[in-house]
Amino acid sequence: MINQLSWKVGGQQGEGIESTGEIFSMALNRKGYYLYGYRHFSSRIKGGHTNNKIRVSTYDINSISDDLDILVAFDQETIDVNHHELVNGAVVLADSKFTPKLPEGSTAHLYPVPFTEIASELGTSLMKNMVAVGSSAALLGLSSDIFYSVVEQIFAKKGSSVVEKNMDAIRAGMKYFEESREESLGDYKLQEGDGNNRLFMIGNDAIALGALAGGARFMPAYPITPASEIMEYLIKKLPEYGGTVIQTEDEIAACTMAIGANYTGVRTLTASSGPGLSLMMEAIGLSGITEIPLVIVDTQRGGPSTGLPTKQEQSDVLAMIHGTHGEIPKVVMAPSSVEEGFYDAVEAFNIAEEYQVPVILMTDLALSLGKQSVNQLNYDEIEIRRGKLLNEELPELEKGQYFSRYEVTPDGISPRPIPGMKNGLHHVTGVEHNEEGKPSESPLNRQAQMDKRLRKLNTLKDTFRNPIKKYENHEEADLLVIGINSTRGTIQEMIPRLEKDGIKVNHGQLRLLHPFPSEELQSMIDKVKKVVVIENNATGQVRQLVKLNTNAGEVKSILKYDGNPFLPAELHKQCKELFSYGNV
Secondary structure: OEOEEEEEEEEEOOOOHHHHHHHHHHHHHHOOOEEEEEEEOOOOOOOOEEEEEEEEEOOOOOOOOOOEEEEEEOOHHHHHHHHHHEEEEEEEEEEHHHOOOOOOOOOOEEEEEOHHHHHHHOOOHHHHHHHHHHHHHHHHOOOHHHHHHHHHHHHHHHOHHHHHHHHHHHHHHHHHHHHHOOHHHOOOOEOOOOOOOOEEEEHHHHHHHHHHHOOOOEEEEOOOOOOHHHHHHHHHHHHHHOOEEEEOOOHHHHHHHHHHHHHOOOOEEEEEOHHHHHHHHHHHHHHHHHOOOEEEEEEEOEOOOOOEOOOOOOOOHHHHHHOOOOOOOOEEEOOOOHHHHHHHHHHHHHHHHHHOOEEEEEEEHHHHHOEEEEOOOOHHHOOOOOOOEOOOOOOOOOOOOOOOOOOOOOOOOOOEOOOOOOOOOOOOOOOOEOOOOOEOOOHHHHHHHHHHHHOHHHHHHHHOOOOEEEEOOOOOEEEEEEEEOOHHHHHHHHHHHHHHOOOOEEEEEEOEEEOOOHHHHHHHHOOEEEEEEEEOOOOOHHHHHHHHHOOOOOEEEEEOOOOOOOOHHHHHHHHHHHHHOOOO
């Protein structure tokens, strides 16, 4: 019996590849296994190769696997594209319809199964993916019963007969495999899962749920990969809590509409990716100068321009921090797991309102669309903080007087009335203004207002919880590895391999990029000999931030910008080479 394996299904988009992986993984999740899933897909609606790789384990895992134990192939392209990942003696379950072949010299075991033929005999070839699930289950020694609740949940609206037909397809796939199985396949039977009830969700769903739990009741947005799932989740859920989602004509409208809604006191977010973030830049500046809270989720993808819409990258970092013209206080947060995405979404709203600033919650495609096992969320941890939002009667104003909405205060944060509050009348404008909001070009006023805004965040680094997720295994280490977003799990899996090589490793995962946690990171840097930054971009943007904000000396980068996430093995190899040859 085995306690961990990697399974992948591949074919053409539109063939049910995603649903195959979904049903397979959901059933295993309900049996108490830990799972990590990553989809490769093309930026088109139908056609083009796609695959869904699911890692299954009896222990906690947080990264994609280096290799592949089982490949389910619906076409020859799936074998050709993914064969290099197969371990020695791996199993390829392939639809016999296309006469599958392995590359010359392959050590994998090809096992043709008539997925399409069996499905057609049961009523429709569309159920070939269910036959594949059944064959996979038989290989792993799983019972068909574990799939019933999942199939019922997915197909219940289509009636009980459809549920039973799909279960018949799973059983037929299992039966065919069991009756024709060859001894040479080896042992792929999984150890029992722990039976614990865990969530299995993508980062976008966790962020959307966090926004809902954090009090968000409105979302204007424009669909864009890989952020659309946030919008789609809230379209279903927000109306149940008195909220709504509006699909705007573009990202400019989405951002300005979010500013307007936040101005009225309604917690509002918008979400996009790099191209949409580019369009929002002027509006982000408007949020900054008008001191209206704003929460934006940026799910990074391959750029520039349209770039690689469905591929992994972390190249918006500097744009998020420096993209707006002029100088405003701004916060950029970077959750490093699906679970953190939930809690950080709540905190993004708290920070936006407490400091009256734009907050960008930065993720990447692997984190936004990658699916992870998540412990049950603790709603008791959620705290709603609204800062200086006024909810009591305001003092009378003298005739012709306006409320001092932009009052110069020691902490830089001014009292914030809701429009319509008696005695709360004030101007709001995107030009420089005095304390009442009236336009002003006075040099003294300009300096006073700029200084006021810019000192808002002086205390944030002291109050932000865990600006760096620290894994300090050694008081004095050879190497400090720094990462952001989805690289955390991969780095954590790589570290024991470096430790076996005799290299002492500490790890810091940055969760707050702006304002940068300089002192916290410097304290980690002071304990190590060498520093390397792991990031999915071509220019080492996070490395530049580390150099700018610390006294780190020489800092090296390990970069990947081919559209794919890092694998533990390649990180291990590159870190070892950098350290061994003195190039760090």
